[in-house]
Amino acid sequence: MPAFNANQEKLEQLARLGWYHSMKLPDGRLIPGFQSLETLRNRIAQFPVPADLRGKRALDIGAWDGWFTFELERRGAQVMAVDSTSFERFRVAHDLMASQAEYRIDDVCRLSPAKIGYFDIVMFLGVLYHLKHPLLALERVCELSTDLACVESFVTDDGSDPTAKPLMEFYETTELCGQFDNWVGPNTACLLAMCRSAGFARVRLESVLDHRAHVTCYRSWPEIETAKEPAPYLTSVENAATRDREFSSTDDDYVAIWFKSPRADLTPADVFPRIGAYGSHPVFLQSTGGDGWHVNCKLPPGLAPGWHAAALRTVDSEWGNPVRIGVDLSAEQRRQRPASNGASEIQVAIVTDGKTWERNLIHTGLNSCVSLWISGLPEEADRDGVAVWLNGDDLPAVFLSEPDPQGLRQVNAMLPTGAQPGDYTVSAGFGDGVSAPVPVRLV
Amino acid sequence: MAVERAAGDPKFHDLVQQQVALLSTKGWYHSIELPDGNVIQGMIGIEALKGRLAAFPIPADLTGKRVLDVGAWTGWCSFEMERRGAQVVAVDCIEFEEFREAHRMIGSKVDYRILDVDELTPASVGLFDCVLFFGVLYHLRNPLLGLEKICALTKDTAFVESFVTDDSSCTMEFYETNELGGQIDNWFGPSVQCATALCRSAGFARVNLEYVSERRAGITCHRRWEPPPDPAEPAPLLYSAVNNRTNDVQFHPGKDEYICVYFQSDVPGLTHDQLRLEIDEYGAPILILVNLRGQEWQANLRVPPGLGAGSHQVRLRTAGSAHSNAFTIFVCTDGALPVPDRSRMAHPEAITEPAPQICEVRNGMTESDIFHGHRNEYVCCRFQTTETGLERESVILRIDEAVQPVLFLTNLGNGRWQANSRLPAGLTPGTHSVRIGTIRSPLSLPGKIMFMDPD
Numbered sequence: 001m002p003a004f005n006a007n008q009e010k011l012e013q014l015a016r017l018g019w020y021h022s023m024k025l026p027d028g029r030l031i032p033g034f035q036s037l038e039t040l041r042n043r044i045a046q047f048p049v050p051a052d053l054r055g056k057r058a059l060d061i062g063a064w065d066g067w068f069t070f071e072l073e074r075r076g077a078q079v080m081a082v083d084s085t086s087f088e089r090f091r092v093a094h095d096l097m098a099s100q101a102e103y104r105i106d107d108v109c110r111l112s113p114a115k116i117g118y119f120d121i122v123m124f125l126g127v128l129y130h131l132k133h134p135l136l137a138l139e140r141v142c143e144l145s146t147d148l149a150c151v152e153s154f155v156t157d158d159g160s161d162p163t164a165k166p167l168m169e170f171y172e173t174t175e176l177c178g179q180f181d182n183w184v185g186p187n188t189a190c191l192l193a194m195c196r197s198a199g200f201a202r203v204r205l206e207s208v209l210d211h212r213a214h215v216t217c218y219r220s221w222p223e224i225e226t227a228k229e230p231a232p233y234l235t236s237v238e239n240a241a242t243r244d245r246e247f248s249s250t251d252d253d254y255v256a257i258w259f260k261s262p263r264a265d266l267t268p269a270d271v272f273p274r275i276g277a278y279g280s281h282p283v284f285l286q287s288t289g290g291d292g293w294h295v296n297c298k299l300p301p302g303l304a305p306g307w308h309a310a311a312l313r314t315v316d317s318e319w320g321n322p323v324r325i326g327v328d329l330s331a332e333q334r335r336q337r338p339a340s341n342g343a344s345e346i347q348v349a350i351v352t353d354g355k356t357w358e359r360n361l362i363h364t365g366l367n368s369c370v371s372l373w374i375s376g377l378p379e380e381a382d383r384d385g386v387a388v389w390l391n392g393d394d395l396p397a398v399f400l401s402e403p404d405p406q407g408l409r410q411v412n413a414m415l416p417t418g419a420q421p422g423d424y425t426v427s428a429g430f431g432d433g434v435s436a437p438v439p440v441r442l443v
Numbered sequence: 444m445a446v447e448r449a450a451g452d453p454k455f456h457d458l459v460q461q462q463v464a465l466l467s468t469k470g471w472y473h474s475i476e477l478p479d480g481n482v483i484q485g486m487i488g489i490e491a492l493k494g495r496l497a498a499f500p501i502p503a504d505l506t507g508k509r510v511l512d513v514g515a516w517t518g519w520c521s522f523e524m525e526r527r528g529a530q531v532v533a534v535d536c537i538e539f540e541e542f543r544e545a546h547r548m549i550g551s552k553v554d555y556r557i558l559d560v561d562e563l564t565p566a567s568v569g570l571f572d573c574v575l576f577f578g579v580l581y582h583l584r585n586p587l588l589g590l591e592k593i594c595a596l597t598k599d600t601a602f603v604e605s606f607v608t609d610d611s612s613c614t615m616e617f618y619e620t621n622e623l624g625g626q627i628d629n630w631f632g633p634s635v636q637c638a639t640a641l642c643r644s645a646g647f648a649r650v651n652l653e654y655v656s657e658r659r660a661g662i663t664c665h666r667r668w669e670p671p672p673d674p675a676e677p678a679p680l681l682y683s684a685v686n687n688r689t690n691d692v693q694f695h696p697g698k699d700e701y702i703c704v705y706f707q708s709d710v711p712g713l714t715h716d717q718l719r720l721e722i723d724e725y726g727a728p729i730l731i732l733v734n735l736r737g738q739e740w741q742a743n744l745r746v747p748p749g750l751g752a753g754s755h756q757v758r759l760r761t762a763g764s765a766h767s768n769a770f771t772i773f774v775c776t777d778g779a780l781p782v783p784d785r786s787r788m789a790h791p792e793a794i795t796e797p798a799p800q801i802c803e804v805r806n807g808m809t810e811s812d813i814f815h816g817h818r819n820e821y822v823c824c825r826f827q828t829t830e831t832g833l834e835r836e837s838v839i840l841r842i843d844e845a846v847q848p849v850l851f852l853t854n855l856g857n858g859r860w861q862a863n864s865r866l867p868a869g870l871t872p873g874t875h876s877v878r879i880g881t882i883r884s885p886l887s888l889p890g891k892i893m894f895m896d897p898d
Contacts, residue, residue: 084688088817091817107698107699110697132588133585133587135584135585136588165450165616166616166617166618167614167616168614168615168617168631169613170613170614170615170640170641170644171613172640172644173715175613180731186617190617193617194617197619283627284620296627
């Protein structure tokens with residue numbers, strides 16, 4: 001749609017409509033708003049938003065009159081603007097600017113990648129404290145962003161006390177500024193903690209100006225230039241609650257990673273877990289004895305359904321060995337195995353109940369487990385590459401032993417809680433190699 | 444600010460860790476009384492469990508009631524509710540073998556379901572007379588969302604028990620990792636004031652703090668107002684109840700929307716705590732109350748959780764008055780709002796009333812008679828009629844030849860009414876006629892509006 005030639009009288013009329021953002025039009029004229037151009041430029045300048053956004057997708061949540069939308073578009077981004085209610089001023093400005101930005105009316109907590117896709121950069125300015133579920137909204141923002149999110153919010157303090165405990169005021173009615181659309185007021189420490197908790201890998205406080213905190217949230221860890229310490233070795237990765245390798249993007253799932261590192265003095269700040277392309281900061285770290293460690297991190301929001309590589313590095317190391325985990329797997333994806341890397345003839349020598357060691361007989365119920373002794377696995381086979389099937393359905397392998405003197409390796413796999421008694425077959429595989437099925441009875 | 448904080452308090456941390464260690468050796472959290480008189484000793488004794496329950500006004504006889512126990516754990520509360528005659532659903536986020544064992548030993552009929560609080564909806568578990576929500580709130584990442592879910596399931600009363608902080612203001616502590624008691628499954632610690640405010644904000648009409656003891660609080664949350672007294676004050680007159688974003692009577696399922704209520708009350712100096720607003724039988728707390736002029740007031744409230752699709756009646760009273768008239772709002776998706784039956788107006792024999800008279804037609808945004816086709820503009824038609832008891836669906840508003848759905852109707856008193864509608868699409872610049880009628884009357888003489896293209 002071509003920009004219409006606005007006359008001065010109309011601009012004044014629009015100004016009377018009550019603009020919040022000032023707007024500089026393509027012909028050089030200005031719609032004066034409550035916030036001056038200088039104020040608006042200063043707000044965006046608090047964040048490391050690149051001057052050149054060509055080829056990037058940007059999302060402006062809480063667009064209001066649209067200054068930030070049009071500014072991101074001016075920098076070359078393909079922009080979507082979202083607001084909870086339709087603003088006529090946005091639409092007028094959109095026409096005046098001949099903007100291509102898409103305008104969408106939706107609540108932030110109802111946005112999802114399935115609806116609107118992913119964005120390299122998400123602007124989330126002046127919205128958080130208007131929301132009743134601030135952490136949920138930050139999770140949505142995190143889920144939608146692939147690179148960084150710029151979060152600006154009212155805070156109750158000036159951010160100068162680094163020891164402040166995270167605390168959030170709750171406004172039941174009009175306590176904050178007489179407006180009933182303000183719900184929460186976090187202090188700066190709480191805002192930063194919630195941004196981390198939402199799933200961002202790195203969170204940086206840029207500034208606090210007049211009770212407005214500016215926080216840049218990154219989805220990935222920085223890459224190091226040269227490694228000064230050996231990479232950690234991942235021995236096991238599993239869902240911290242269900243103890244298998246499958247995760248649900250809607251369940252606030254945590255990833256438990258066991259690894260070996262020569263560093264004896266690791267703290268959570270030294271450990272950098274990564275799932276797919278997204279970093280996730282540790283919520284729990286403990287030594288398991290020797291050079292063994294156990295770290296838990298949140299499954300980062302926004303991972304597409306399918307298999308993703310979990311990896312880890314320590315502060316000065318390269319990334320360690322990747323281990324596959326599944327997110328929101330379809331039955332088809334669950335059966336997908338890694339490409340062959342030269343498996344030899346695989347045979348299941350023995351099948352027992354994982355607890356009672358009864359042969360070819362497995363007790364169903366909670367924590368029901370099957371143990372297999374397998375020959376023919378290649379030396380480099382790892383737990384996550386080994387597949388165990390019950391009547392063709394994938395069972396997560398939770399343990400893989402080193403070879404015993406006969407060359408047999410023990411694999412343990414969990415049975416589904418709801419497995420029904422009856423006659424089944426168990427088979428094992430690695431790469432393209434699949435063993436012959438072995439009969440078992442579930443009781 | 445906090446005088447003493449549980450998070451970072453080594454004594455509190457040690458206490459929780461001792462409990463965790465004890466639990467890992469015992470296995471049973473709640474003690475359980477078996478039908479043969481034996482007791483399985485859990486971490487929490489029978490007396491403590493009875494004491495906690497007794498702090499809430501839960502009826503001794505729950506025959507015929509449906510009760511939901513959220514966060515049932517070993518199940519003592521579920522089995523106690525069943526013992527009192529209720530039909531019980533117990534919910535937990537993970538399955539406890541001990542619950543199943545106790546269930547079997549007691550011969551219980553409690554329906555045990557493994558669901559997250561987020562998954563609890565009237566569709567998944569139904570509605571309940573009473574809901575127990577013990578020891579769950581501070582484990583939720585979105586505590587207010589959790590309480591909204593609980594409110595949506597509650598027909599009458601919810602009993603909420605939670606960890607609370609000592610802060611004397613309305614705040615929540617946020618626990619990023621294991622700050623509270625060394626456990627990573629604690630997210631928010633509300634102050635007492637905040638816990639009660641959250642319950643009201645979730646949509647409960649009345650919230651009563653039962654006790655605060657040893658960093659735990661018990662709160663009773665009622666969905667209904669107390670029964671009205673013998674009226675001592677005149678009942679208010681309800682003009683309208685509209686969506687504060689769109690100024691019409693339509694509300695969208697699942698959205699966070701607010702009702703703007705306009706009413707007249709003769710009670711001088713009316714305050715928040717005197718107002719009793721309700722949608723159907725559910726009371727709802729108000730967020731703001733503004734005196735517009737004289738006896739005319741505006742109150743805003745959030746659409747209470749759990750309203751299904753369809754029409755709902757908004758009413759209000761003051762603490763000492765009878766109920767006002769009812770005003771109908773709709774919960775439906777766009778395009779599903781019921782509109783007048785046009786076939787009825789086509790029959791001349793249906794016309795029994797004289798035509799209304801238009802007093803004025805205005806742009807609801809600017810109060811002028813000029814329209815630009817802006818998205819939020821609405822037509823506001825004020826008219827006079829001798830008909831009484833008009834309803835939104837019996838009023839017809841026509842712009843040129845196009846019948847427009849009446850989105851809003853209010854009685855202004857003395858035979859004056861106001862009907863709002865949207866503009867039809869594709870209006871050409873110039874003047875257009877607006878006529879109003881009812882399903883029992885002819886259309887009025889036309890009023891005029893002016894349409895000016897934005898460019």
